[in-house]
Amino acid sequence: MDKVPMTVQGHKALSAEFEHRTSNERRRIIDAIAEARAHGDLSENAEYSAAKEQQSLNEGRIKELETLLALADIIDVTKLSGSTVKFGATVTFIDEDTEEEKTYQVVGDPEADASAGRISISSPLSRAMIGKEEGDSFEVAAPGGSKSYEIVKIRYI
Structure with missing residues (x-):
């Protein structure tokens, strides 16, 4: 793949978002899934479904950020x-x-x-x-x- 040009500030912002999503958001979503599981029947549990969807979206964005950061051509x-x-x-x-x-x-x-x-x-x-x-x-x-x-x-x- 081609390099992705970005400024130093843009790289810092993407790195910060990656750090936040992998450290904070992942933990919060895992906790939400665990709490929803505790409510019983998962087939009709809207909280569980919502938490799993959040997890999917977060993991997708993490993969996207990993790719962007790996391909970054940082220009000062x-x-x-x-x-x-x-x-x-x-x-x-x-x-x-x-x-x-x-x-x-x-x-x-x-x-x-x-x-x-x-x-x-x-x-x-x-x-x-x-x-x-x-x-x-x-x-x-x-x-x-x-x-x-x-x-x-x-x-x-």
Whole structure:
């Protein structure tokens, strides 16, 4: 499989989630299953079924996190520089129609969270910005039609 690019902070967050799920969540779910078992007949025990489903979801996420962490290509953004947009760049741009200013950091897929100002390197917005410089305009195909933006500032922090 290919390496998964991610920032140092993204790797720390995934590692912390892995630690929490393997240490705390696993123990809590096992306790919930044991308590539900104590209630008797498992065939009609909703608490037992819910706890087993939680266990399945938690174990699935643990496997996913193990894979992501094993394939992680950790990139220290503070050591990057340049005048063009690439992985790790924090880009401020303006919507040319509404004059609304937005700032996003280009990060790896596992750590993307648009509401927290982080967009995936594989998102249409990031792909349209890659290689552009301050002052450049770019277009993104959106459901309501094409949107035009102008890059105001590029930082590597």
